[in-house]
Amino acid sequence: MPISSPRSLRAAVATLFVPLALAASVLPDAALAAPVAKTAAARPNAAFEKWAERFADDWVRMNPQLASSTQYFSGAEQAALDRQLTPQTPERRKKMVAMAKQGVARLDKWIAGPLDETQKISAAVMRWSLSNVIANEPFEDYNFVFSQFGGPQVGLVNYMTQTHPMRTAADVDSWLARLDQMGTRMDEALARARSATERKLIPPRFILERAQFQVDTFLKPAASQNVLVASLEKRSAELKDLTPEARSAAIARATRIVEEKIRPAYVRVQGFMAELHPKTNDTAGISRLPGGLKAYERALANFTSTTLGAEEIHAIGLREVARLEGEMDKHLRSLGFTEGNIEARMKALDATFQPKGEGDPRPAILEKYKAMVNDALVRSEKLFNLKPRAPVEVLREPPLTEASAAAHYSLPAPDGSRPGVFWVPMRGPTFDMIRMRSLSYHEAVPGHHFQLAIQQELAGIPKYRSQRIFSGGSAHAEGWALYTERLAVEQGWYEGDIPGLLGALGSELFRARRLVVDTGLHTKGWTRQQAVDYGINVEEVDRYVVWPGQATAYMIGMLRIVELREKAKAELGAKFSLPAFHDMVLGAGSVPLDVLGQLVDGWIAREKAKAV
Template sequence: MHTPRRSIVFLASASAALSFSVSLAAQAISFDQWADNLASVKVRNDPEQATLKQYFNGKEQDGLDRKLTPNSIVQRARDVAAAKKALAQLDKMNLQSLSVQQRASAATIRWNLQNQIDSYPYADYNFVFNQFGGLHVQLVNFLSQAHPIRNQRDVDNYLVRLQAVAGKIDTGILQARGLGARGILMPTFLTQSAIGQLDRFLEGGAESNVLVVSLKQRMANVKELTPEAQQQAAASAEAIVRQSVMPSYQRVRTLLQEQLPQTSNDAGLWRLPNGDKAYALLLRQMTSSSYTPEQVHQIGLREVARIEKEMDGLLVSQGYTEGSIKERMAKLEKDVQPKEADPRPALLARYEEVLRDAEQRSRELFDITPKAPVVVKREPPFTEKTAAAHYTGPANDGTRPGIFWAPMPGPVFRIVGLRTLTYHEGVPGHHFQIALQQENSKQPRYRRDRVFPVGSAYGEGWALYAEQLAVENHWYDGDVVGHLGQLDAELFRARRLVVDTGLHAMKWTRQQGIDYGIPAVEVERYVAMPGQACAYKIGMLRILELRARAQHALGERFSLKAFHNTVLETGNVPLPVLEQVVDEWIAAQKKS
């Protein structure tokens, strides 16, 4: 998966929205200008995203690099008001004369705005301190991994932001306390997981804290920073972490510990007021489909049966004949575990080797590949026990490559699925999908930088499709264990459809999800992020359907490379928009 931002987040304030208010009846501004202005306001009101994307220049960008994104309830209401205003403006536009990609842009923006409005009544169900992407996790990851450290000014900005962490955390505490008073609490097991994260963050002194250690490590690579400047900055960071940040994280821990006795092990959104409506909405947003929870559940059951049948034959061929698919795969994983006392360095090297090999193999399937490099790094210890493998895109200015983050907490390591995970997160998966979109000069800036998020179906669907490409093109020839790893990964995504819908719509327990074949940490992720895990398989199936449609329509004129160009150059859009673009591409190919 790539690091997600929920499609329900829209950070343009109503007051700022006035800056791009126009007389649409008179068409005093073009669609492109309107969309660019809307995007700029959105990013301007989300300083953390402005930093990630380096969206502006000079003093304006520098000013944003010193701020954290506001997280107040008042701001949330302003965001929704701005979304309603922008949607009303879009509704008044005549879009018939726009180009194919402009229409795709308009449809993507509409999708984002409507989702923001529709999600507002359920915003409180996105638990503030959930263990997967909660405020306490997001802030640490942003500051330690994404805030740039290129020069002295970046260091100064980092320290200013570090000083602001406690205020943002305390705002979150107020919200979580108020929700708890209304009975809106995380399940017991999520609360315990978050407490464990906080314990790991708080253990040791400030000098060993990730917010200090990561700063020291990154400053060491900046030539203009003298040893004295580095020491001074590290000392300032230690003081802020000791006096401000760690006490605020302790306050979060105290709150969650106080709330723990009031929690229950009921897992799904069904337990909350209108939880069924909230889940149906999230499922629709994440998959960008009209499937009901029951339909997604049935798709999952069918796919599980199909994949397990294929895996059974391969497992038997390798001598694994006894037990369920899950039990036999566990035995296979155990049999191929590394023998070293600490295999992590060798595993990182193996990931890197597979990544470089995939780049070579991809030349036969793609004629457009990213300019930005991609590397593999180990997930930081603070989040390693609860994190899934994920990808973060390269910096627009070239100062940061695409990064495939691989958690390796041990003692059992992911060996059977190592190749498939690399294809998914790296090449030709998320790295191709995200880096190529960022580099696509044919698209407006807001499309390149995914300013208007639209759920996970396109991105995660593409990454799972990338896994399938490896099978179709014989990358696993001679490697039955690796092919089993690919099938096991696909089975995992099919089981997700069953478990996610089971948890949130059918009152499954956490244990039922585990018993169905999903690891506990993953089940907890689905509880914290309803619907998101369904995006992978639904997205992959739709991309395969569109490819089959194009092959049928074009026959011998069908080009796989050209199809890939069309999908990747369109970038992250809702699946119905991708379908529209592919259909128009097919029509254009027929004419030519």
């Protein structure tokens, strides 16, 4: 069921998307717009390919954890990287920025010469990614080092318990080598946090307290019952080449490392947090920090890949909120919910769907999510030619992070040893029942799983793009996932399910409110409570506080993808194919929004040429 006409949508967004200079400088407007010409200039430039692959290899070598999660190399080199945790030192950060500057300078020379169409896109994506590394560097410490989302106190634990490969006995030995470095990495992060504090880059009190809770939770059990040791026990149980004696020895060694090295590092972090607490207050926005408004401006450019400013994004949010609330009001009235604002009526509707009866409802809810994902796979058949080979699973968010986590997706392992995973937090005692379908479409099928697993499996683009070593950022990735939510509405997937449709519209409303709340927090002095009162739950608000700008990527990216689709429909008429459009967007991998626009122009031109 459409929620806005193509004409009105095009009019609403046509003037919003000014290409970001970082990417616009690398490709002329017509560079990807014309059909591929079979000329010398359109042939692959072997020298560029060799340089780009070598540069990407060196970039990945600087991040051993990335090398492992992507299994980027093979043989002895990959095995050596699988034994290392990525350093968190100032020296490594400086090396990455210096390398990025070298890469941009070299790319500018390559771009001035002949490249084929795929190489032009690769050069644009690489340059955009590296330019952001350089531009973001002055603001890296504006996000709290020990944030409740990406901080090492949870990030390292999640990596060791979920991402480190565990296929053979050799992987257990590599895991132990990494475990032995975890205390050092925590101390490096602690040094960075102390340095940030000296520069008055201090988190709000409520954010610090979330991180304190995580550290306290980690330290509660004895070493033998610690989440890291428990994970090793569980993950090593099925390894066929690991003898019982070797497994027992590995578990004993892990327990010693946790007791002697990791727990003391967490205690040191715990002490730092206690020292910091009296210096904090409850001011939420990044503007509380010296130079915070400039940091936010940079964050918006990074996450939206546009030149839209905070005021423009705030206005887009207000407009979209009004549109969606008007649509939802009609459907709520049709169900008899007429009293109160949209938020109050949606809560009343959701309350009617809460699990009833005794016992823990979570296993049944998880099974419903799995059924929704399987149903979406069937429904997607007629809308997509390009689909991932990797399977997707639905799992409950682990206890350490469940208290503050949002639903999310993690990539399958390239070697097939780990499926894609849609992670669902189930804090309770109430559950967000009517939004289950839209959440499944966003995080799994046909959202992030289709997008990211397909990209990883693509054979026609370089490995450094398929593995997202260099990519187009959040606006493309999150824009696609939100686009698939709208696609499900447009395609009638909610026929006969008005509550589910309201859940979908409510999910989009949530993303529109994000534009208002994120910009409100960081540029208009909004308090945490103001953001909650606007209809965003407190866990989400706290996410925006520690991750300024990221929440704006979803709606901005989705509007751009819809705008490009409607442009293609208008120009191609009866020759427009929705599955072909989706294949084109997914087949390019992750690209900045302006490069996506150029790709769509090129696709339109090629489709028109076929008809001649």
